[in-house]
Amino acid sequence: MRLHSLEVTAFGPYNDHQVVDFDQLGADGLFLLHGDTGAGKTTLLDAIAFALYGSVPGARNDAKRLRCDTAADEVNTSVVLELTIQGQRLRLERSPEYQRPKKRGDGYTTQQAKASLTWVGTTPDGQSPEPLTRIDEVGRTVQRLLGMSVDQFFQVVMLPQGEFAKFLRADTGEREKLLERLFGTERFGEVERWFVDRRRERGRAVEEQSQRVRELNARVSQVSGVEQVSEVGEANWLEDIEKQALRDLENSRAELTRLRRERDAAEAVRTERRELADKVRRVREANATLADIDAKRAEHEAWRAEREAATRAIPVVSARRTADRAEQERDRAQAEVVTWASRCGVEPEAPLEDLRARANSERERAGALGQLIPEAQQQESDRRKLAELAERITADEKRETELVAQRDGLPDRITAARARVEEAKHAGLRLETVRTRGTEVAALLTTAREIPAAQRELDAARTRAQQAVDAHQQARDVLQDLRSRRLAGMAAELAARLADGEPCPVCGSAEHPAPGEPVDDQVRAEDEEAAQTAEQRAQAERERATSAAQQAEQQLATLRERLGEHTESALAEELEELRAERKRLDDTAAALAEREAELAKLEAATDELGEQISALRTGIAAARSENTALTASIEEREARLRDGRGDFDSIADRRAHLLDVADRLERLVAARTARDDAQQRLTEARAALAEAATAAGFADTDAALAAERDERRLAELEESLAEVDRRAAGAREALAGADLFGVDPDTEVGLEQATEAAATATAAAESAAAAAHAAERRHTELSDLGERLREAWAELGPAMAEHAELEALADVVNGRGQNARKMSLRAYVLAARLEEIAIAATRRLQRMSDGRYSFVHSDAAGARGTRGGLGLDVLDDYSGKVRPAKTLSGGESFLASLSLALGLADVVAAETGGALLDTLFIDEGFGTLDADTLDLVMDTLDELRAGGRVVGLVSHVEEMRQRIAVRLRVRKSRHGSTLELATS
Structure with missing residues (x-):
């Protein structure tokens, strides 16, 4: 990586636009950032880090105040960095998130963070020539090109102010965290956790198998009644139980066989006596x-006589019913005659010929009116x-009126429709903007809703951390107390091991005149070791809880930073x-x-x-003409129809009236004829009734009807007489049977004694059967349980051995058990990395200290078993002695810290690829060095810039300013800082 130029605007103390030309500044490979305190020297390094990773080193990143407070409102904060990475030149531009005044109204609004990456010159293979504008995509691309994370970059390329001595003086825990973050050894911690998790899983599996063995032991003991054994297999105990169950089964089966024979004999005697008792009972019943x-013979004869008379009366009853029906028909026909005579308005006995003549006359008049009905129907249709x-x-x-109004209103409707079309087109253009803003507001609202849960998690994590601190302190107090008490009783502990004639392990004397006496509540070595183990566990839990609290706090800070000054209610309202x-x-x-x-x-x-209007007007004219012609035709036809209707509403009504009168007269004639026929049938039925009574042997009709019985009574007589015959026949047949021959009805059988004896034998056999079944079930169940228990024993042994082996291996990997150095796998890897760092740093420390100091790496366990x-x-x-780094003087500490930082940078660079240190920045105070030591440091820095490397220093030391040919001076004023390139 080589820097070319840096541009900052409204960033840190710089309220306007400032440019740094690194190509000119670093032409000699070494330059100095020089200026007053607070002028903005370190801010330039922050700007480089921000352009690359979007964050700045150290605690300044937590403040989130990157914008210049004195910058004008219209000036946007930005950082532009142009650099070359792996032969590819690119331009990075970033703007942080900050609050700016609203352009309209009062108050502030959030200016969102932005980032872009532009390829300068040739675009790499697989990359689009278009600039990258997504913050996450820019960050991934930079980290891929540099090959290191932000923490590694701050440790390798940019050695920030105040960070040199931190690693040198750090305790084991802090040093472990830093090394793990730089070298990415989390995978070894995952290996440690994998072993622990695997041990826990196998432990649960072994416990489940042990529980299964315990349950099977308990079940065997419960079924057999024998006390159970431990988890380990005891085959003799199980075999004895199975043999005893088999003996019990054989004995119960033999007893069952004997009692069943006795039961069968008693059953045979009871069956014989039961058959004899049944024969005696049947003879007595017959x-x-x-x-x-x-005894009831007279009653039975009366039943037979009543049945015979009722049978003879059946033809008479049938003739009487026929006469009754004829009389009813005659009465109904007479009522019909009276009804129709009333409807016709004539006497019931009027001459039939007159009635027929009147009906014919009415039908002829109705036929004449039928010719006018089509004209009446046509009149209604017209x-x-x-x-x-x-x-x-x-x-x-x-x-027509509506269409004319529509035609007149069309211009206004067309204008309104065009306005609606324009509105729809504008809505389509506006929609994407609203969707984008909705997505942003939804993301902010999700963040706002996550903050309460994050706050609760932080409070809970802090509470757990405080509890872990208290528990660790308590465990430490217990350990210290036990050690003090053990030291107090150490003389007694040594005296307990003395023997007469054997030398004392302390003074070598073979005589022991006054051995120490035991103290009260003597502390043993195992007590102290147990307390030490508990204290180590508490310390580990304390570190874990503290780390969790820090992570929760960082998560909450991230959410709040992302939310800014927005509120959940305002976001929800805006989103809605x-x-x-x-x-x-x-x-x-x-x-x-x-x-x-x-x-x-x-x-x-x-x-x-x-x-449409023209067509409607034509149709209206035609309809009016047709209306005039139809009106004239209706008036001409109405005169003929008026004569035909008479007093009725219509021709059809008058014709229907005439037909109805004719129909009523014809029905009266038919009713008179039917009545005369019914009277004739009644006379004939009454004569037949008298003849039937005489033929059946009765004195008169009343006597025959008195002998009538209904079907129910006849059925009762038939059933009763049949039952008497069946009873008599059954009794005689039973007495005549061969099985009852010679049976005396007065015989005493003795069935109760035989039944009681059979019941006693049956109960004994059933009890024996139940006992045999229980013994068989117990034997079967014990056989099944025995097989399952032997299988469980066979599985438990290898599982326990495997778990013990895995537990020992997990302890070794996690720095416990047989691990003599008490080093976990992760600590071992980090120790190897630290040893490499110590070797690399020693070369520079010996050079800068004129061969006096060297770093020594130690893998020994820490204090109190850490x-x-x-x-x-x-x-x-x-x-010639090894001493702690904390005993070095200020200048010596600076040399050691700088050497360690440079050595750490070398190792991390080699880890990430080794070709990234074209540019290196060192921000540290050199004022603690004397002139000779400063010469050694400058020689070391000259070595760093060998091979084309550029080293930038931040320092107030005047001598260094005089030695370095090129420097960038930062001037500070009330309004803002400015940059000035100067040469010696």
Whole structure:
């Protein structure tokens, strides 16, 4: 990477446009940024970092105040950097987010951040020649070309002010975080977590298998009644249980066989006595039935007589019903005669010939009127047509008036339609702007709604961090207390190991006249080790909780920075307004085609309306002429129809009246004829009834009808007599049967004793069957459980061995267990990187310290059992001893810090590709160095610029300003800083 030019506008202390030409400034490979305190020297380095990554080094990035406070409102803040990376020249331009006064009204509005990347000269393969304008796309492209993250860039290319000594004096935890961020060793931490997670998973699997074994043990114990064993396999215990279950099953089956034989014998005796008892019961029942039938013989004979008389009366009853029906028909015919005589207005017994003659006369008159009916129908049709013509003439005249009004209003409608078409076209142009703003507001509203949850997460994270700090402090206090108590009782602990005649491990004496006495509550080594382990866990939890709180705080700050001064309610209101506006514009733009069609239709409607009006006027004239002719025809026909109607409303009504009178007279004649026929049938039916009673053997008709019985009574008599016959026949048949021959009805059977004995034997057999079934079920269940338990034992052993191996390996990877150095895999990798850094930094430190100092990397464990591998001390060649870096003087610390920073830059550059250090900036105070040491530093810087490298320094030291040929002076005034290129 080589810089060519830098332009800043309204950035930091620079309120106007300033330009830095790095090609001229760095022609000799070394230049100086010189100026008063606060003039803006470091701001130039910030501008370079901002142009590349959109952020600035150190704590200044948290302030988010990059715009110059004294810049004019109309001047936009921007940084433009032109540089070459990997042989490709490009131009970067960025503007930060800041608040500017509104162009209209009072208050401020947010000026959004912008970024662009333009290729200068040849466009790289696979890239579009168009500039990149998306902030994220520009950032990814720069990081891809540089091959390093923003943290690596600040450590490799731009060594920021106040950051040199931080890494030198950092403790193990801080140094680990910095190295991990620079070298990207998160994957080794993922390996550590993978082992822990895998160990946890296998632990759960082993626990599940152990629980299964415990459950099977408990189930076997429950089924067998034998006390269960531990998780490990004990085959003898299980085999004894299975053998005992088999013996119990065989014994229960033998007992069941014996009791079933006894039950079958008792059942046979009970069956024999039950059959004898049944025969005795049947003989007694047959005798009792015959005796009952003989006692009711008179009643049965009366039933037979009643049935025989009712049977003879059936023909008489049938003749009586026929006579009743004939009489009813005669009465209905007489009522019909009276009804029709009343309707005709004549006497019921009027002569039939007169009635027939009058009916014929009325029909002839109705036939004469039938010829006028077609004319009456035509008269009604013409009248309807005349009304329709009048309605059509009225409607056409109204339609003519409407069409004339439409034709007169067409010009105004065409003008309005053209305005609506223009409105739809404008809506389509405005719609994209509204959509874009809606997307931006929706994103800001989402951010605003995420802030409360982020604040709650931050509060919770801070609470957890404070709790972790308290827990760690408590664990540390416990550890310190145990160590103090153990030291107090150390003499007693050593005395416990002394033996007469053996030398003391402390003084070597073989005599022990006064060994130390044990103290109360003696602390053992394992107690101290357990407390130390607990303190380490608490410290790890403290670091994790603190890191989580910092991440939550950073997340909340990011959300608030993104939101700016917007509020959720204002954004929601604006978004709702934008959605309503977009809906309205969508609807309006979608109606463009419809509105254009409507306009074309209106423009073509003038001629159409003229043609329609002309056609309507022609039709109205024709209808009026037809109306006059039809009116004359109706008046001429009405005179003939008036004579035919008479007093009726119409010809049809008068004709229908005449036909109705004739029909009524004819019906009266028919009713008289039907009545005379019914009277004749009644006389004949009454004579047949008397003859039927005599033929059936009854004295008269009343006697025959008295013997009548309904079907229900006859059915009861038939059923009762049939039942008597069936009972008698069944009793006689039973007594005559071979199975009851010789059976005495007075025999005593003894069935109850046999039944009781059979029930007792059956109960005993059923109890034995239940016991045998239970023994079989227990044997089957124990066999199944035994097989499953042996399988579980076979699976548990290898699983426990695998888990133990994985647990030991996870402890080693995470710096515990058999790991003697207590170094995790990640710490081991970082330790290797730190060792490389120490070697690279030692070369420069020896050069600048005239061979006195060297860096020493230590992988020993830290104090109080903390993890090792990241120790960094200084070897003083004058004394030959290694001492902490914190003991160096101010100037020595600066030399060591600068050497370490340069060594770190070399290692990181090699890690990321090694060809990126064409330009290097060092922002640090050189005022702590004496003249000789400054010479050594300058020699080192001369080495850095070898091979075409450019080194830029920021310093107040006058001697350095005199030594460096080219310098960029920054002048500070009340209104803003300015740049001035000067040469020695």
